Amino acid sequence: KPTTPTALLTGVSLICLLCGSYCGKILVYPVDGSHWVNMKVLIVELHSKGHSITVIRGSNSWHIKEESPYYNSITVEIGKYDFEFLTTFASDLLQMRRHGRFFWNQFIIGEDIFETFSKFHEEICNMTAIMFENETLMNFIQDAKYDVVLTDPAFGGGVLLAHRFGLPLVFNVRWTVLGEGHFAIAPSPLSYVPVPGAELTDKMTFFQRVINFLLYFITLYKQSKHFGQHYISFCQKYFGPDVDYFSLFQNADIWLMRNDFTFEFPRPTMPNVVYMGGFQCKPSKPLPIHLEEFVQSSGENGVVIMSLGTLFGELPGDISEEIAAAFSELPQKVIWRYIGPQPASLGNNTLLVDWMPQNDLLGHPKTKAFVAHGGTNGVQEAIYHGVPILGLPLLFDQPDNLSRMKAKGTAKLVDIATLDKTVFLEALQEVLYNPSYRNNMQRLSMLHRDQPMKPLDRAVFWIEFVMRNRGAPHLRTQSFRMSWISYHSVDVILTLLGAMLFTCWLAFLVIKYLYYILFQKKVKLE
Incomplete structure (x- = not known):
């Protein structure tokens, strides 16, 4: 029997209704900078599934645009710490690190980092307070009837907002207000779980375990002192004295963890911790014509790529000269993301670019090594594509990330305090010509890819799971209570x-x- 137009239209309508049955409304409170790169990947994927997304941003946002085809935005007028402030701060810390890794120097750097990030936490609390005091905005969010709050708990604004409206909470997480995410939610025996910043492995000597133990309590004290007080004051003002701000973090429904055990050392975990390490990684796409021609001109020697992230596009002049001179002696071609003045020692084999398609270059068969600062995104992309790393650890979590890669035999590290042409060249040649680095990294790549579900699909599933079920209390542990x-x-x-x-x-x-x-x-x- 032929299908009538009415029946066909009804069928199409039913299919559309079923496909959109789980589409919901997501309120996103992100963290700017490199963290936004991760969050945007989730937002784009959720948008493609038909979800309606609203992003809360400060008026001083560096990378979070007010207009986007993937989300609507709520802009809060606040901000005195812009991207230029952070880059200047990072440059000052870099100069201090160059004086060597002496105890006192490391202590001063640590104090400066804590004090500066304390200002950022204070600003996040001020931004959230402005929202809470804006009755029109609060009514707008209440009337919108969001299904879930998706946030990065490196700053606490999204957690406070979720509690204010009683909404389910999903974390896109590696760091919380009080450090690495696992330490907030899962058992973390200090005998074999290294504290972030210690640059240790899960096989520690007695002396290393002493250092790990002491560093844990020192770091916990500093984080509580510099970061926690802002949230304690906020909760007392808006929620009352009975609300413990850190319990609000621990009460999140799902923790989408931005790493996995190809990168992290084995450790205890929890049922509501979902690993999505490398979720932003994807197969490489064809390069722009000018880059492809440059890469192909390398012949059998291949190419080396170098990128030190958003904050370190420009290095001190003497360091840049040493690196450029070392590159000039390689038979390989080099693509270097660098925005400073061109080094005088730059060789004909080196191409300076303001921006590079990093994922696509790492996935190119002619890429032989990756010179990187150790940011999580870059390390995960190197693992995904199986490219060994010459690590130049600079600040924040970068030394710790690269120490893990070194322990797994996939990276060689160079300290910026001792870097010169000879040291840099010898380290790079070892990564290029010692096959163990590439073999170990390709093994990690194989382990990372050998899983039943893509990390991004897993992340989206659990976000939608929380939306469908209005939370996941059955997965939350009682231990922190x-x-x-x-x-x-x-x-x-x-x-x-x-x-x-x-x-x-x-x-x-x-x-x-x-x-x-x-x-x-x-x-x-x-």
């Missing part, structure tokens, strides 16, 4: 120990009494 004494069963151990001592004491009294009765009876009989 327990006191330290209850969590470690100190009360139980003391009770059982007391019961055992009481029993022993009672048994002693009974034995003593029986002995006394028997002894006294024997004396009387004699």
Whole structure:
């Protein structure tokens, strides 16, 4: 029987209705900078699934655009710390790091980082307070009836907003306000779980375990002092004294963790931690014509690419000269993302670019090595494409990321404090000509790819799962709601120990009494 136009139209309508049945409304409170690169990947994918997305941004946002085909935006007028401020700050820290990794120098760098990021946390709290005080905006968000808040907990604004509206909460996370995400939600035995910043592995000597133990408590104290106070004050003002701000973080429904165990060392985890390491990675696309011609001109020698991320597009002049001179002695061609003045020692084999399609270059068969600062995105893309790394760790989490790659035999590290032409060239030649680096990285790439579901698909599934089920309380642990004494069963151990001592004491009294009765009876009989 032929299909009538009415029946066909009805069928198409039903299909469209079914396809859109799980489409919802997502409120996104992102973190700017390189973190936005990760969040935007999720936003684009969620948009392609038919979800409606609203992004909250500050008026001083560096990379988060007000207009986008993928989302609507809410712009909050605030901000005195712009991108130029952060790049200047990073440049100052870089100059300090060049003076060597002495204890006092490292201590000063750490203090400067904590104090500066404390200002950013304060600004996030101020931005969120402006939103809370804007009754029109609050009513608008309430009336929009969002299904979930998606946020990066490196700053706490999204967490506070989710609590304000009682919405399910999903994290796009590696860092929280108080450090690496696992330490906030999962058991983290310091005997084999290295503290971020320690640059240790899961195989520690006694002395390394002492360092790991001390660094954990020092870092926890500093983070609470510099970051936590802003959120404590905010919660007391808007939620009352009974609301513990860190419990709000721990109460998130799903933690989409931006790493996996090809990068991280094995460690305890939780049911609501979902690993999506490398979710932003994808097969390479054809290069622009001018880059493809340059790459092909390298012949059998191949190419080396270098990028130090957004904050370090320009290095101090003397360092740039040393690196350029080392590159000039390579038979390989070099593509270097660099925005400073052209080094005088630049060789004919080196191409300077303002921007490069990093993922596409890493996926090119002629790429032999990646000179990188150790940002999470770059490291994950290198793992995905199997390209060994010459690491130039600079600041923040970069040294720790690269130390993990070194431990896995996929990277060689150069300290900027000792970098010169000879040191840099010898390290780069080792990465290029020692096959173990490439073999180890390609093994990591194989392990990363050998999984039943793509990381991005897994992330989107769990976001939609939370939307469909209005949260995931059945996956949340009760451990963080327990006191330290209850969590470690100190009360139980003391009770059982007391019961055992009481029993022993009672048994002693009974034995003593029986002995006394028997002894006294024997004396009387004699």
